[in-house]
Amino acid sequence: xxxxxxxxxxxxxxxxxxxxxxxxxxxxxxxxxxxxxxxxxxxxxxxxxxxxxxxxxxxxxxxxxxxxxxxxxxxxxxxxxxxxxxxxxxxxxxxxxxxxxxxxxxxxxxxxxxxxxxxxxxxxxxxxxxxxxxxxxxxxxxxxxxxxxxxxxxxxxxxxxxxxxxxxxxxxxxxxxxxxxxxxxxxxxxxxxxxxxxxxxxxxxxxxxxxxxxxxxxxxxxxxxxxxxxxxxxxxxxxxxxxxxxxxxxxxxxxxxxxxxxxxxxxxxxxxxxxxxxxxxxxxxxxxxxxxxxxxxxxxxxxxxxxxxxxxxxxxxxxxxxxxxxxxxxxxxxxxxxxxxxxxxxxxxxxxxxxxxxxxxxxxxxxxxxxxxxxxxxxxxxxxxxxxxxxxxxxxxxxxxxxxxxxxxxxxxxxxxxxxxxxxxxxxxxxxxxxxxxxxxxxxxxxxxxxxxxxxxxxxxxxxxxxxxxxxxxxxxxxxxxxxxxxxxxxxxxxxxxxxxxxxxxxxxxxxxxxxxxxxxxxxxxxxxxxxxxxxxxxxxxxxxxxxxxxxxxxxxxxxxxxxxxxxxxxxxxxxxxxxxxxxxxxxxxxxxxxxxxxxxxxxxxxxxxxxxxxxxxxxxxxxxxxxxxxxxxxxxxxxxxxxxxxxxxxxxxxxxxxxxxxxxxxxxxxxxxxxxxxxxxxxxxxxxxxxxxxxxxxxxxxxxxxxxxxxxxxxxxxxxxxxxxxxxxxxxxxxxxxx
Numbered sequence: 001x002x003x004x005x006x007x008x009x010x011x012x013x014x015x016x017x018x019x020x021x022x023x024x025x026x027x028x029x030x031x032x033x034x035x036x037x038x039x040x041x042x043x044x045x046x047x048x049x050x051x052x053x054x055x056x057x058x059x060x061x062x063x064x065x066x067x068x069x070x071x072x073x074x075x076x077x078x079x080x081x082x083x084x085x086x087x088x089x090x091x092x093x094x095x096x097x098x099x100x101x102x103x104x105x106x107x108x109x110x111x112x113x114x115x116x117x118x119x120x121x122x123x124x125x126x127x128x129x130x131x132x133x134x135x136x137x138x139x140x141x142x143x144x145x146x147x148x149x150x151x152x153x154x155x156x157x158x159x160x161x162x163x164x165x166x167x168x169x170x171x172x173x174x175x176x177x178x179x180x181x182x183x184x185x186x187x188x189x190x191x192x193x194x195x196x197x198x199x200x201x202x203x204x205x206x207x208x209x210x211x212x213x214x215x216x217x218x219x220x221x222x223x224x225x226x227x228x229x230x231x232x233x234x235x236x237x238x239x240x241x242x243x244x245x246x247x248x249x250x251x252x253x254x255x256x257x258x259x260x261x262x263x264x265x266x267x268x269x270x271x272x273x274x275x276x277x278x279x280x281x282x283x284x285x286x287x288x289x290x291x292x293x294x295x296x297x298x299x300x301x302x303x304x305x306x307x308x309x310x311x312x313x314x315x316x317x318x319x320x321x322x323x324x325x326x327x328x329x330x331x332x333x334x335x336x337x338x339x340x341x342x343x344x345x346x347x348x349x350x351x352x353x354x355x356x357x358x359x360x361x362x363x364x365x366x367x368x369x370x371x372x373x374x375x376x377x378x379x380x381x382x383x384x385x386x387x388x389x390x391x392x393x394x395x396x397x398x399x400x401x402x403x404x405x406x407x408x409x410x411x412x413x414x415x416x417x418x419x420x421x422x423x424x425x426x427x428x429x430x431x432x433x434x435x436x437x438x439x440x441x442x443x444x445x446x447x448x449x450x451x452x453x454x455x456x457x458x459x460x461x462x463x464x465x466x467x468x469x470x471x472x473x474x475x476x477x478x479x480x481x482x483x484x485x486x487x488x489x490x491x492x493x494x495x496x497x498x499x500x501x502x503x504x505x506x507x508x509x510x511x512x513x514x515x516x517x518x519x520x521x522x523x524x525x526x527x528x529x530x531x532x533x534x535x536x537x538x539x540x541x542x543x544x545x546x547x548x549x550x551x552x553x554x555x556x557x558x559x560x561x562x563x564x565x566x567x568x569x570x571x572x573x574x575x576x577x578x579x580x581x582x583x584x585x586x587x588x589x590x591x592x593x594x595x596x597x598x599x600x601x602x603x604x605x606x607x608x609x610x611x612x613x614x615x616x617x618x619x620x621x622x623x624x625x626x627x628x629x630x631x632x633x634x635x636x637x638x639x640x641x642x643x644x645x646x647x648x649x650x651x652x653x654x655x656x657x658x659x660x661x662x663x664x665x666x667x668x669x670x671x672x673x674x675x676x677x678x679x680x681x682x683x684x685x686x687x688x689x690x691x692x693x694x695x696x697x698x699x700x701x702x703x704x705x706x707x708x709x710x711x712x713x714x715x716x717x718x719x720x721x722x723x724x725x726x727x728x729x730x731x732x733x734x735x736x737x738x739x740x
Contacts, residue, residue, distance in 0.1 A: 100124055119140070258281075267283040267337075269288065273352040277290065278353070324342040388408045394479050400416065469484025582623065590614045615650065636677075641677070673734070716739070
């Protein structure tokens with residue numbers, strides 16, 4: 001052996017090794033090679049027939065073996081020389097013959113295999129079982145090779161004297177020394193063979209170990225592949241769940257948008273690039289004759305209530321130049337609508353559709369007519385009332401005044417505009433200071449300006465006038481204009497009330513016109529922006545009609561639209577709790593909460609979650625598990641301790657419940673989740689269960705939507721239970737709840 005680990009050997013001599021020296025790596029119970037089937041080898045059959053013919057001339061029995069020594073056939077009275085031990089059958093001839101023949105037969109087979117000649121053994125003493133006496137048996141091993149090169153051995157057993165010798169007998173040592181020498185030679189040869197066999201066994205063992213390692217590696221790869229497949233399968237399940245969730249979200253959003261469009265009472269028609277109807281609201285059917293079956297029809301084929309307006313031509317122009325446009329149209333029954341056509345993108349690959357809206361502006365048109373009539377009447381009133389009009393700009397300190405105002409103050413009729421000094425010079429010196437103080441107070445506090453003072457007329461007379469004004473401010477609150485009237489109360493005192501009423505009417509009409517104009521200029525533009533814009537319009541235009549609760553809900557809607565992406569999951573989950581039927585079954589809460597606690601421990605090295613023994617209850621395991629998970633997670637989340645602790649258990653005695661706890665039947669278990677966190681002020685005991693209610697800034701303690709406790713309360717209530725809180729700031733919190 002040159003290198004055992006590398007299996008490098010050097011040939012010492014030519015030795016033909018028989019199979020009886022080979023060791024099986026499978027142990028002593030190895031299965032011998034299969035015995036060839038009779039009739040398949042013609043030469044073997046001829047040989048067996050020949051043995052049967054000549055056997056009587058040679059001996060009592062013969063055994064035919066293959067080149068490895070395994071028995072192929074037995075002829076004659078072979079049972080006298082064979083034995084068949086119990087257990088697994090070994091067909092090698094040296095293991096089937098009786099013990100006294102085994103070793104000599106091994107030597108003879110080895111000699112015949114090496115020399116390819118016949119080997120005769122000396123007589124071997126054996127007992128005759130039938131006659132109860134010993135007899136001498138001669139054993140001969142004959143070698144044969146057929147035409148195909150297949151080697152066979154024929155082992156012949158002859159009782160001494162029954163046949164003649166056909167080959168020189170195996171040499172028997174003449175003395176003990178010769179016998180010892182021969183045995184030593186055989187021992188050396190056996191040692192060489194044994195060394196070769198051991199080396200073969202070592203090499204075979206290394207090959208087996210290599211094969212075993214390869215199998216282990218292949219097994220690990222298969223396990224890794226299996227884990228990857230399981231991971232991919234879980235990811236597919238997750239993606240599928242996310243898709244289903246997104247579909248549900250889209251359905252909810254579509255439903256909300258449809259509800260919003262319907263509640264806005266704005267007729268809306270969605271058209272594709274071919275001007276075919278894609279979708280419409282019920283309000284649009286008042287202008288265009290639409291039915292649900294008209295979806296997909298060209299709008300040109302549908303009749304409308306517009307008096308003289310070419311709707312199709314308007315839409316065609318919008319489609320061609322892709323520019324939004326609007327116009328006022330009138331229906332056959334006299335109503336007015338603000339028609340808007342706006343190109344929009346349907347699928348994200350370019351503008352390929354038009355949204356058509358009809359806003360009812362009949363009331364606005366009526367208000368415009370009323371305003372126009374009011375202005376005409378106001379002008380007539382001014383002319384007929386003999387009042388002076390003034391419009392003062394505090395920034396430039398100049399005022400535009402009417403001729404009548406100049407006449408009342410006795411100033412030059414061509415003096416327009418007038419400054420504050422000229423105005424003050426016409427006022428009686430005794431009233432000049434009070435007038436300026438009243439005007440300054442009006443500018444500072446926005447108090448009503450209504451002051452009577454005396455005027456020194458140019459004709460030398462003194463007249464009493466009533467000066468009234470209104471300050472107009474910008475967005476920052478600074479005064480930009482002060483407008484008013486001056487009435488010669490000496491002559492027209494009786495017309496004062498009528499003029500005030502007319503002025504208030506004009507102011508109200510102006511405000512209504514501003515409100516309606518704001519509505520018309522802030523129509524729906526995009527789905528989400530439309531929700532926010534429309535809620536703002538409703539607050540500004542119709543806030544005076546709503547109660548406080550209604551205004552709060554609209555303001556809440558604006559907040560929710562901007563936080564839609566972060567809160568939609570909580571909203572959908574909370575809304576589904578009451579609609580999806582609970583899957584109730586008997587659940588071991590100890591096992592359920594134990595698994596949740598183990599998951600929480602893995603996410604925090606310092607957290608300690610203690611789970612006391614819990615009973616089995618009939619409930620929805622998924623939902624109740626969510627309650628425990630939310631409460632445990634909150635206990636660790638809102639915790640500033642270096643070693644956060646949470647304990648979960650069931651109240652043993654009703655006396656252990658804190659003051660203010662609701663009345664609970666004695667047979668109903670009360671569960672608790674106690675932590676050593678920051679605690680909650682008692683005045684927030686109910687507020688924490690409100691949807692999206694947070695007691696801390698949004699980014700504090702890891703953020704969140706504020707929906708967890710609301711969902712937990714909803715789940716407990718769906719199980720017929722009650723949840724409440726006992727807590728003190730900086731002393732931790734304990735949540736109690738029941739499950740019916």
